[in-house]
Amino acid sequence: MFSRLKTPLCDILGIEVPIITAGMAEAAGVDLAIAVSNAGGLGVMGCTMDSPDELREKIRAVRRGTDRPFGVDLLLPPNVSLEMVTNQDLLDQIPLAHREYREKLRKMFNVAQLSDGDHHVLGTGALEQIEVLFEEKIPVFVSGLGSPGFMIERARAQGMKVMGVVGNVKNARRVAAAGVDAVIAQGSEGGGHTGLVGTFALLPQVVDAIAPMPVVAAGSISDGRGLAAALVFGCQAVWVGTRFLATPEASIPQWKKEAIVAANEESTIRSRSYTGKPARMIKNAWTEQWEKGGVEPLPMPLQGALVSPVLNAVEGRSDIQPNAAGQGVGLIRDIKPAAQIVEEMVRDAEKIFASFARTGAKSALA
Ligand SMILES: Cc1cc2nc3c(=O)[nH]c(=O)nc-3n(C[C@H](O)[C@H](O)[C@H](O)COP(=O)(O)O)c2cc1C
Known part of the structure; x- marks a missing residue:
């Protein structure tokens, strides 16, 4: 697709249009990455x-589905020396009051028994995963948390581009100084783990702080x-999560897609009730109980270890399972193919610029 919106970062990443699907664990997988990359954007798997x-x-x-970059x-954990934490280590650190509260919730939500599967501690195992990325020579790596500084030299040597997600100017400077190719600045209204500064305030401040480094x-x-x-x-590009959840290609259950279409701008909450770090998601009875329960969620990774035996014991429970989404969820009214979303975003943005250039703001908005 030829687009006048192509930016210098598009050239760096080898893409045609400045749209990147956000890495979303368990939601942005193979099909979504193929669809977005084939549409000229960059498909990123979580x-x-x-x-x-x-x-x-x-x-x-x-790679079997596209020959384009992805x-x-x-x-990444805060410390890449990465002690491997076992589930038993975590369970030993969980206070009794929190176990009791979980038991109360288990009964309240009619979950028959706790799941005995191990909890995946976010961030552990990242070093082994990164080895795979180098062996497979992937085109682009994105760190959603933590700084990818420790791997930049090796990435550069094999032509891998690296970007890091941040939520404030301080971390933007830190990640930029580590030598990434671009910084992704996410405002508080975004879905998943998210900070406190709004997108409108954050973007120009990050652009100014790290110029001329590209900002997404x-x-x-x-x-x-x-x-x-x-x-x-x-x-120089956008990193889009929630909009791409309401697509046939997103690998989340249908009930989550429908909940996204039904949600409005006030449906989400920033809650620590699932991972221990503030993450934006659609409000449900579970987030509400943690808001008013009088028991503070534990820090990451303990909260995840505490609650996952309840969440993993049941399938398809919208009242307790998380459905991460940003406040822009209210703009999403249908489930449609990812390629169509890319095309429409580009077409509509081009139209806006063309009409402003032709007629000025007054008549362009009429
Ligand atoms: C369902 C879901 C899962 C997410 N999982 C991850 C993840 O695994 N890694 C990550 O860096 N960010 C994750 N995020 C955050 C997204 O990468 C992205 O920053 C965010 O969705 C952008 O805001 P938006 O959803 O409003 O477009 C997730 C977001 C959602 C909605």
Whole structure:
């Protein structure tokens, strides 16, 4: 697709249009990455929950579906010396009051028994996963948490591009100084783990702070207007999560897609009740109980270890299972193919710029 919206970052990443699907664990997999990359954007898989073998298989599957660039997103732990934490280590650290509260919730939500499967500690295993990325020579790596500084030299040596997600200017400077190719700045209204600074305030401040490094905009960008606004702020692409959840290609259950279509701008909450870190999701009875329960969620990774035996014991329970989404969810009214979303975003943003250039703001908005 030829587009006048192509930015210098598009050239760096080898893509035609400045749209990147956000890495979303268990939601952005092979099919979504293929669809977005084939549409001229960059499909990024959220692979933080995958074993090294699963990760390798996914990378190979994407390559079977597209010959265009794609990426992998992982959550890096704050300290890459990475002690491997076992589930028993975590369980030993959980206070009695929290176990009792979980038991109360288990009964309240009629969950017959706790699941005995191990909890995946976000961020552990990242070093092994990264080895797979190097072996498979993926085109683009994105760190969703933590700084990818420790791997930049090796990435550069094999032509892998690296980007890091941040939520404030301080971390933007830190990740930029580590030598990434671009920084993704996510405003508070975005889905999943998210900070406190709103997208409108964050983007121009990050652009100014790390210029001339390319900045990618994130946080409730859901249509062509969001893309146009991001470019006006000086960003060179958008990192879009929630909008791509309502697609046939997203690998989440149908009830989550329908809940996204039904939600409005006030349906989400920033809650620590699932992972221990603030993450934006659609409100449900579970987030409500943690808001008013009088027991503070534990820090990451303990909260995940505490609650996953309840969440994993049942399937398809919208009252307790998380459905991460940004505030832009209210703009999403249908489930449609990812390629169509890419095309419409580009077309609508181009129209906005063309009409402003031709007629000026007054008549363009009429
Ligand atoms: C369902 C879901 C899962 C997510 N999982 C991850 C993840 O595994 N790694 C990551 O870096 N960010 C994750 N995020 C955050 C997204 O990568 C992205 O930053 C965010 O969705 C952008 O905001 P938006 O949803 O409003 O477009 C997730 C977001 C959602 C909605």
